[in-house]
Amino acid sequence: MDKGINRISSQELSKLTGFTASQIRQDLNNFGGFGQQGYGYNVEELHGELGKILGLDTIYKAVIAGAGNLGQAIANYKGFEDAGFKVLSLFDKNPKLIGLRIRDIEIRDVDNMVEFIKENDIDIGIITSPRESAQELADTFVKAGVKGIWNFAPTDLEVPDHIVVENVRLNESLFILSYFLKEKHDE
């Protein structure tokens, strides 16, 4: 779309993505018939439909628990808003951080987090704390009523079924890197 292309076939998508044309047609068709025989797919329409499938048209309100480097990095991350998430506050227990601002987002005392979440109808809790406090923060988020958790701590959170958890497993990513480095080296 950025390149000004407004029509694309499953075969061209195949070249771009590495998936077979057959699979692209099969998969897209599971969500609806976005293409047109003899023509292909309209790029702008397809982009819009994919956005709708992923729910990028909905705006969610989020807070970050853990205002260290990682929490601050995420508060600064632009791609976050592109996906429809808006960070309203960071929370930490470190008094040196409380009161500071990242861009225009204030760091608040984690003791006030439940209250803030309830008052502002926060949908998403983001955990960027060390492993040790992650489960406790998750419990707090659930109690306060968030719908989902984006978890960066290297631990599997236990939450009720109705809460959506998405883990970013940096340690496993490193394991994969390590594995393939070794494999390549052994050839």
Add this chain to the structure above:
Amino acid sequence: MDKGINRISSQELSKLTGFTASQIRQDLNNFGGFGQQGYGYNVEELHGELGKILGLDTIYKAVIAGAGNLGQAIANYKGFEDAGFKVLSLFDKNPKLIGLRIRDIEIRDVDNMVEFIKENDIDIGIITSPRESAQELADTFVKAGVKGIWNFAPTDLEVPDHIVVENVRLNESLFILSYFLKEKHDE
């Protein structure tokens, strides 16, 4: 292992992980017979073998390109060293950052990066820059002779076949969170 358990069966591993006992035996067996009939698996031995498979026993030297919040967060990340990676330096083009230290790791001028990599036999380049400069940094890493790249920028890098690239796709992780939030909500 942390819990002092020193023997475990595929069935117990199944309960812990959610994979079927059959698959656990099948998969482990692809890498060698680590178990013993009638006994199960020795936890410490299994842990060691998995570490060897993943290459966690090898130590790699790494540098980080991009000393913003994300770069600093990673430089501070302890799990990193557990996987056998050691960060020797950060690099940035921002004069305000150059010369600063994260823990005891110095931030250097990105113009000196190639030289540093060659002199110190760096194995891994980590990209924590914005999308715009990611490919250029990857090219520099390749030219300087790294074996692998850990990429946090939301873009697909083009590198020669002999270079291992592991991407951390934060934007896709957000898409997944968004998708399941929507799906749950629609039920």
Add this chain to the structure above:
DNA sequence: TAGATTGTTAATCGATTAACAATC
């Protein structure tokens, strides 16, 4: 020896690919 549990083969299942009729 009896019981337990692996390693491994065979059966099943689901996902991917191929093919082609429908149709723009």
Add this chain to the structure above:
DNA sequence: TAGATTGTTAATCGATTAACAATC
């Protein structure tokens, strides 16, 4: 109308699961 390309069914492939003989 002819050409192109989807939507969709059928064929293939590979991965998961079940079963059980081997053996600790």
